Amino acid sequence: MFKDIVLAVIAVGFGLLLNAQSVSSGLKEEANIYGKVFDAPLRVAENDSLLFHGLYNRKPLILALVFTRCYGVCNPFLLRLAEYIQLRDKDDSFSVLVLSFDPKDSVDDMKLLGKRYGLENNTQWTFAVTDSIESLNRSIGFYPSWDSSIEQFDHDALLVGINNEGFITKKLIGIRQPHDLDLLIASVNNIFSPTYRLPNRNALFSCFNYDPKTGKNTPGLGLLFIALPAIVTVILLLSISYFVRHKPLG
Amino acid sequence: MESTKSKKITAVWILTVLVLFIVSIVLGILMRLNQGGSIEQTPISFYTNMTTHGMTMIGIWFVAGMAAINYLLQRYIRTSFTINVVALVLTVIGILLFWSSTFIGKFHAAWTFLYPLPFKQMGAESWATLMFLVALTVLGVGWLIWSLSLMTQLLKKYSIPQAFAWQHFRKNPKFETPPFILITMITLVGIIACLISAVVLIVLFFAEYFSSGTFVNDALLMKNITYFFGHTIANEMLYLGLAVIYELFGEVSGRPKWKTTWYVALAWNFTLVFILTAFFHHLYMDFVQPQGLQIVGQLASYLASLPAAGVTVFSVFIAVYRTEIKWSLVNLLFFIGIAGWVIGGLGAVIDATISNNFVLHNTLWVPAHFHTYNAMGNVLFSIAFFYWFSTRQFTQNFKVAKYTKWTLALLLIGGIGFLMAFYIAGADSVPRRYSIYPSEFTTAAPLANLGAIFATVYLIAILIFFFNISKRCLKILSLPS
Amino acid sequence: MEQRSILLLFLVLAGAATIVFTLVYLSSRKPERSGQGMSNPLNKRFWFSLILFVILGIFSSVTIPKSPYYLFADETPTKVIHVSAMQFAFFLSENAIDPKSPSNETIMLPANKLVEFRVTSMDVNHGFAIYNEANRLIGQTQAMPGYVNRLRFKFKEPGKYSILCLEYCGMAHQVMRSSFVVK
Secondary structure (H helix, E strand, C coil), rough: HHHHHHHHHHHHHHHHHHHHHCCCCCCCCCCCCEEECCEEEEECCCCEEEHHHHHHHHCCEEEEECCCCCCHHHHHHHHHHHHHHHCCCCCCCCEEEEEEECCCCCHHHHHHHHHHHHCCCCCCEEEEECCCCCHHHHHHHCCCECCCCCCCCEECCCCEEEEECCCCEEEEEECCCHHHHHHHHHHHHCCCCEECCCCCCCCCCEEECCCCCCCCCEEHHHHHHHHHHHHHHHHHHHHHHHHHHHCCCC | CHHHHHHHHHHHHHHHHHHHHHHHHHHHHHHHHHHCCCCCCCCCHHHHHHHHHHHHHHHHHHHHHHHHHHHHHHCCCCHHHHHHHHHHHHHHHHHHHHHHHHCCCCCCCCCCCCCCHHHHHCCCCHHHHHHHHHHHHHHHHHHHHHHHHHHHHHHHHHCCCHHCCCCHHCCCCCCCHHHHHHHHHHHHHHHHHHHHHHHHHHHHHHHHHCCCCCCCCEEEEEEEEHHHHHHHHHHHHHHHHHHHHHHHHHHHHCCCCCCCHHHHHHHHHHHHHHHHHHHHHHHCCCCCHHHHHHHHHHHHHHHHHHHHHHHHHHHHHHCCCCCCCCCHHHHHHHHHHHHHHHHHHHHHHHCCHHHHHHHCCCHHHHHHHHHHHHHHHHHHHHHHHHHHHHCCCCCCCCCCHHHHHHHHHHHHHHHHHHHHHHHHHHHHCCCCCCCCCCCCCCCHHHHHHHHHHHHHHHHHHHHHHHHHHHHHHHHHHCCCC | CCCCHHHHHHHHHHHHHHHHHHHHHHHCCCCCCCCCCCHHHHHHHHHHHHHHHHHHHHHHHHHHCCHHHCCCCCCCCCEEEEEEEECCCEEEEEECCCCCCCCCCCCCCCCCCCEEEEEEECCCCCEEEEEECCCCEEEEEEEEEEEEEEEECCCCEEEEEEEECCCCCCCCHHHHEEEECCC
């Protein structure tokens, strides 16, 4: 009977697996980690410019790279990020920099972009352009390429975590689950977790899921399997004891 | 009381265990000789020998303990002869299947068969892993039936609180649970839990094996379950030996029988908790394991030594210190075995410290400490039982014969020398489970040869015991029923 | 603790245990006529257990904070080395390693700077153990498929360090190795 239960659990597991969403390869995300980000001059308004370190020294930074003419991933990507940060109950342990990697974008284009998301007066968010985008791109390992046939950049939706010393702590490519964004924010705040899972693995039977928001591990389905032997033993003990002592007479 | 039938089956268990023990020691000596460069085996033969040595040793000392408590339990309850035979048959079939998977199929994933190695062995036959898993299933089923049957029989006579001696927590308990019953119960619960974890493990292995790639297991989960099973069974077989000591030490020493008191009851109930959580210390170097569990692992490993030292070891001291004892081979082996268990335990506590484990994990320190409490602890408990069992059918005279002292001396010299070779190499950072050592470890090969020589001395002592015990066991088999 | 001191500690403890067992054994060879056995055993048992408990408590409170998970947790590493283990080789690189075409680089590390190893495996469980020039094991972590273990370390002495596999991984486990240089 016990085997039946396990097999049933496994069968359900197969079903879940088929629906599991695959995550982009973690390979590119590992590049340039703990490298120093290039200290580019940023322009946030017509006559308001500062160096990159002026921003990240104040507070750890999440850097999002976009361009305003994009009709691909940039918009949904920013929208998801904005939604996610709004849901995070006023966590001001970090700020967000949305930077254009398109030399054609102007300060005003970026301002407009901020307005579109209702973030123009939000102090946590900064929208900026830079004239040293190539050096910056190199320092974070970001390589968009211009496709003249469609007049668009072919690029990754990239988030870069930068701690307040200017080191890249973590990168995320693609539109990601809140859990990954939590890890990103934990990393810019220099919260060291001695391990992480690789994407694209079957997480169904993992023992624990690390929650960077609380810094705690929540039990996963796998933990059940570790506890199962002890639970089954107690049940066996109680039921055997019951049956041998309450044997029907005759 | 014990029937002739039950004597005979116990004799068969003893003969089986001793024959397999000698073969496994020989495999071990061959491994050390190969590491020393004295003989030359291919790496695959070395690792198949290693796998066979480990699994066979775990298996036989587990069943040796079980056969002993099964025999002694008949003083208190009825046990099923049929189930005992079924367990014996399944154990023999399981071992034969397992040996074919290693010796013929070249299965060499070590006795811990850490996932996913059994699926990714180079040089093994394609059927070997399946055969190994089937062998494991046969053994697991046989042992689970056996343990459940013994537990059922215990529960027929004792209620759960009585079996766990909970009434001893109150003043002046009306009913005394014999310590042998208490320890047997505690140990059986642990054994059943660990055998069920083996079932879970095997099911997950089979699920991946038959899913042809669609189902992949989680390596961390598998490692946790593997060591829940592996650590627990290796520990519980020691406790089976301790149960025998609690039952027999007083009796063979001509002293009163040991009694259950509140602290004995408390210690053993706690032991059950610690034993089921200490296995986390096998995963210290897996930083993926949550840190809370790592600390639980260290604390549980430390705390497990408290009831052991404060109650069992101390009880042995009280029983011996300044008392007129009839020393015989039986209680002498018990006494030396307890010392071996304590010393192995010291090595274990040192290694169960996370910061030490950082520089000791998977060096020869690990086999050093577990060989201490097995080869110089648990083995002696069981041999003492074998000797007591086989002798008392013919005489009540257990006096130490002259040559026995020499046998004991050989056992001690061989055992200590063989273990020191492991400890010193472990402190020299020599890795465990290497078929040959990289040349930069200059002490490793000489120490391995030294270990082999001392292990041979140990083997000679065991052979003397073997001839002695098996002669009488064969006589028991020829008794008219 | 270094392995040598650990061995010494063990030998002292084991020696003490042997002496105690021998004395107890000898005492039973000539039991005194009067006052057989141990006097006041329950009291002695209590003190023995209490002292043991206190010693273990002190020992764990000293050692637990030294666990490798807490090493340099609040510093930013100067260098990250990606390590991917497979039967029977290590791939080390300053860049992320592509499992489809893993590449290996010669690794040079700065002395006295924080280095982070990000260790994973492409097939079975392996060990990632660092040995110094005197062939002493100075630290390790496991390489587990599907997970990355981050080992942080500062190398005080320049020289050549070896990496050995310390988790049994199959027929060529004993020759699986790599190395790096600390300058």
